[in-house]
Amino acid sequence: MISRKDFLKTGALSALTIPAMGLPRATQAAPAKKSYDGDAKNVIFIVADGMSHGTFALGDLVKSRQYGQHLHWTQLYNQTERPYHRGLMDMASANSIVTDSAAAASSWGSGQRINNGGINWSTEGKPLRSILPIFRDAGKKTGLVTTTRMTHATPASFATAVSSRNFEDQIAEQYLEAKVDVLMGGGHRHFAADRRDDGKDLYGEFRKAGYTIARNKSEMMSASSSDPILGIYSDSHLPYTTDHKTDAELASNVPTLAEMTVSALERLDSHPDGFILQIEGGRVDHAAHGNDVSGLIYDMIAFDDAVGEVLAFTENRDDTLVIITTDHGNANPGINGAGPGYSNAPLMLDQLHNFRHTNEWVFYNLPEEPTAGQVRELLMEATQLDLAEMDIEMVMKAMKGELATPYRAERTASSVLGKVLANYVSVNFIGDVHTGDYVELAVLGPGMDRMDSFTRNTELFDLMVDMAGVRAMAKSA
Ligand SMILES: [Zn+2]
Incomplete structure (x- = not known):
């Protein structure tokens, strides 16, 4: 129970803050x-x-x-x-x-x-x-x-x-x-x-x-x-x-x-x-x-x-x-809220535990002019995720420099792949610099x-x- 006095002293926000998982509430470190x-x-x-x-x-x-x-x-x-x-x-x-x-x-x-x-x-x-x-x-x-x-x-x-x-x-x-x-x-x-x-x-x-x-x-x-x-x-x-x-x-x-x-x-x-x-x-x-x-x-x-x-x-x-x-x-x-009451965000973030390779590894191992099937397969090997056809298409367009985006600095294939994966892991980026x-x-x-x-x-x-x-x-x- 929080008394009214404590509540006023610590402020509503800190009084209601949930302590971090497995840790005591942080207090002032020793001087x-x-x-x-x-x-x-x-x-x-x-x-x-x-x-x-x-x-x-x-x-x-x-x-x-x-x-x-x-x-x-x-x-x-x-x-x-x-x-x-x-x-x-x-x-x-x-x-x-x-x-x-x-x-x-x-x-x-x-x-x-x-x-x-x-x-x-x-x-x-x-x-x-x-x-x-x-x-x-x-x-x-x-x-x-x-x-x-x-x-x-x-x-x-x-x-x-x-x-x-x-x-x-x-x-x-x-x-x-x-x-x-x-x-x-x-x-x-x-x-x-x-x-x-x-x-x-x-x-x-x-x-x-x-x-x-x-x-x-x-x-x-x-x-x-x-x-x-x-x-x-x-x-x-x-x-x-x-x-x-x-x-x-x-x-x-x-x-x-x-x-x-x-x-x-x-x-x-x-x-x-x-x-x-x-x-x-x-x-x-x-x-x-x-x-x-x-x-x-x-x-x-x-x-x-x-x-x-x-x-x-x-x-x-x-x-x-x-x-x-x-x-x-x-x-x-940052991690974006997703799903009803943001309840999907943690589950989406947990998809990362299954990743076996980076996006860099995917690009390095793709042939020069890959088919959609090759992109999909390599991404599945790297991330264990089965990407939607629409997502693979966007990545392929970006690789050819043919994808328009509102913020022009994020047209690169690596940025587009990063944003496509955000639909699965709920982590997105604001740019690439x-x-x-x-x-x-x-x-x-x-x-x-x-x-x-x-x-x-x-x-x-x-x-x-x-x-x-x-x-x-x-x-x-
Ligand atoms: Zn740098």
């Missing part, structure tokens, strides 16, 4: 201790690329319904013992309210807003000093872990400076110059002599510099933890979680983001003077661009598994600043007491540098 510059021996920055608020909710809903557990990230918000800061962040770049991943991560990596497309490249056209070299010069170890190509924008923005994010061959070389201790992700094509434009054997050069090279999960596991490591597990990006789980060979050869995270933390934590590590769930963004619903949600859950490892690693220690966030929204997906949403931000450990509810992206650079006590190194060239 944070006052922090001083230099309190953070370590910094862990964990970022889901292109995670809209709807993606966060979808990850949590699907994980709860399918596996009976909330995201680790949500669990953090639903406990009271461990202090944390939660807020929103404005990720705008120098030239737009909608950022790309390069300008977004550069704002954290150098403390400057730059134009979209560059990596730590000032609006005056000059390279900026980035955060991993700053920490390295202060005697700390450094690491980058990602599910994209190692040379992709988000990891690159913590250790390199180039005028265009497309200069990935150059970014690979700059990692060697930056002496990053742990590098793990995809992107073989930017390290192998026979894949690079200049024919340079970067694996050889890394080996000469003392690195262990790992090309699969077992090589990662057996590599000496005292040497620096270059772990490259795919020619381009690592596979989506949905495809990874279904393919036995991929599952045994390619580590998950959580496995790479554990391996990276073991290596870096052995160093007495601390470390900085960036961990990126990079393909959440790619799936959002592709309106690829199973790719999106299961990569979000896999990203959160890495969050779980970071939270476990830092559980009983107060020497590590942890930042959990995303760099921008993308395609802003980045959005200017203010993003979710969680901070734990030393420094969280300095955070306001609303943060400008560049403030995180200052927070990391000050809390780690490495400000002096930020100035030197």
